[in-house]
Amino acid sequence: MNRVTLLALAPAMALATALGGCASGSGDSRPTVVTSFYPLQFVVQQLTGDRVRVVNLTAPGVEPHDLELKPRQVAELADADLVVYESKLQPAVDAAVAQNAGDHALDVAGHVDLQDSNLHFWLDPVRLGTAATAIERRLTEIDPGDRSALAGNLARLLDTLATLDHDFTTGLSQCERDVIVTSHDAFGYWSRYGVRTESIAGLSPDVEPSATHLDELRSMIETNHVTTVFSETLASPKMADVLAHDLGVGTAVLDPIEGLAAGSTGDYLSLMRANLAALQKANGCRVNP
Numbered sequence: 708m709n710r711v712t713l714l715a716l717a718p719a720m721a722l723a724t725a726l727g728g729c730a731s732g733s734g735d736s737r738p739t740v741v742t743s744f745y746p747l748q749f750v751v752q753q754l755t756g757d758r759v760r761v762v763n764l765t766a767p768g769v770e771p772h773d774l775e776l777k778p779r780q781v782a783e784l785a786d787a788d789l790v791v792y793e794s795k796l797q798p799a800v801d802a803a804v805a806q807n808a809g810d811h812a813l814d815v816a817g818h819v820d821l822q823d824s825n826l827h828f829w830l831d832p833v834r835l836g837t838a839a840t841a842i843e844r845r846l847t848e849i850d851p852g853d854r855s856a857l858a859g860n861l862a863r864l865l866d867t868l869a870t871l872d873h874d875f876t877t878g879l880s881q882c883e884r885d886v887i888v889t890s891h892d893a894f895g896y897w898s899r900y901g902v903r904t905e906s907i908a909g910l911s912p913d914v915e916p917s918a919t920h921l922d923e924l925r926s927m928i929e930t931n932h933v934t935t936v937f938s939e940t941l942a943s944p945k946m947a948d949v950l951a952h953d954l955g956v957g958t959a960v961l962d963p964i965e966g967l968a969a970g971s972t973g974d975y976l977s978l979m980r981a982n983l984a985a986l987q988k989a990n991g992c993r994v995n996p
Contacts, residue, residue: 735760738849741784741808743792743800744771745966746829747815749975750839751791753864754846758853762787764800768969770941774799784808788849791815791842796826813845822895827963831896832868832875832979839864871979875900878983883991888928889937890947893963902986907936907946921950928954935989937961940968959985 737760742748748763755761762783765771776784776799784790784800785807792800794814804812816826818841819834828834843861847854879900887894892906905927907916916924927933928950936951938944940962951958962978973981987994 738788739783739786740846740849741787741790743790743797744774746835746964746975747791747793747838747842750835750842750864751846754839754843754857754860755850755853756856756860758850758856759846765797765966767967767971768941769966771797771965776800776803781807787811789813789845791845793826793828813842815841822898825892825895827893827965828896829964829975830894830979831899832872833899834896835975836865836868839868867976871976874980875983878987878994879990879992881993882987884931884933885990886927886931886933887935887937887961887986887989888924888933888947888950889961890939890942890944893939893965894961897986902990907950916946924950925954928956933989934991935959937985937989939963941966957989959989961985 737758739760739762740751740755741762741764742751743763744765745763748761751759751761764776764780764784765774774797781803784803787808788811790804790808790812792804792812792814794801794816804814815828815838819828819837821828828838839861843857846857850857875897879897879902882901885901886903886905888905888907890906891908892904894902894904897904905924907921907924928936933956935957936947936954937959938947939960944958944960948958961982964975964978964982967973986992
């Protein structure tokens with residue numbers, strides 16, 4: 708977090724105390740859980756149903772990495788019973804948690820086995836299940852009377868994620884190719900399914916690739932007979948489209964599920980299954996009936 712970002716966020720933090728009462732001004736007596744971006748919102752909602760008021764800081768259509776918090780959002784975070792976030796993913800959230808929610812925040816990064824510097828752990832259903840288990844433990848502290856229901860909901864969610872993991876494992880086990888080309892390096896956790904990822908822009912979708920890197924990608928695509936270059940939701944498809952056009956290959960979309968697209972009717976599970984179908988098509992995978 709640089710000094711400019713902190714100065715930009717300071718007015719919002721200063722107003723958090725003044726606006727703190729607004730978070731519960733609706734008269735909703737349920738515990739409030741603030742989540743920093745969509746996959747964590749999905750988990751909390753699966754665990755709690757309607758027993759908890761869930762506030763997600765990242766609105767549909769907003770790129771989570773670029774999130775800038777409004778004063779009311781900082782107030783929600785300060786006044787919440789629990790804040791669930793992942794450190795280093797959203798600098799504005801990290802700063803707001805440090806200033807306003809250090810005693811009632813859960814950083815899921817401390818509970819999952821992160822792969823190098825890749826923060827997109829939720830693309831691995833097993834790791835998302837590990838995060839869900841940590842979240843469920845904290846939820847029992849703010850609503851201990853709901854312990855039995857939370858445990859049952861966690862068991863069902865873990866079963867669902869295990870099924871999803873199985874479907875990725877079997878669905879990608881017999882493919883003509885094992886490499887994909889993506890806009891940025893968000894999909895490395897799929898290595899557990901034998902998928903090799905080559906990215907155009909690295910870990911940040913906004914970084915322009917060098918000419919040398921593009922030449923290496925072109926060579927790799929031709930050598931491995933790659934048929935598809937993937938762009939992604941919530942980010943510009945320009946780099947992927949240009950590379951695909953230059954080589955005469957197709958384009959498709961993978962969803963890193965960092966957030967929902969504006970107007971989306973999908974959820975984590977349906978978006979992951981759409982990703983699986985896109986991978987199978989691009990890599991010529993045998994799909995069992």
